[in-house]
Amino acid sequence: MTLQEAQNRVDRWISQFEEGYFPHLLNLARLTEEVGEVARVVSHLNGKRPKPGEEVGDLGMELADVLFVVICMCNRDGIDLGEAFNRVMEKYERRDGERWTKKT
Numbered sequence: 001m002t003l004q005e006a007q008n009r010v011d012r013w014i015s016q017f018e019e020g021y022f023p024h025l026l027n028l029a030r031l032t033e034e035v036g037e038v039a040r041v042v043s044h045l046n047g048k049r050p051k052p053g054e055e056v057g058d059l060g061m062e063l064a065d066v067l068f069v070v071i072c073m074c075n076r077d078g079i080d081l082g083e084a085f086n087r088v089m090e091k092y093e094r095r096d097g098e099r100w101t102k103k104t
Helices: 003-015 024-045 060-078 081-096
Strands: none
Touching: 003 024, 003 060, 024 060, 060 081
């Protein structure tokens, strides 16, 4: 699935509800919450013991939750995530291309 296809799929799903996309600050709160859940899983995968009855968690699902909220934020403001991602990759490639040791 391309980023554009993902944006379209999220938009189709959100568009069926009267409430539509959440406001900026609520999306930011949701994103923060989801990133916290990623951190919880990563800590469990790196030695922290889950609380009794708590699962280690599914890192892929938690990262997908983050992506869902990011897509909602992009869709709400008409941002083409694929185009924005291409721009940020060009920035990293230009700025950091010689920053680390390349594999031979």
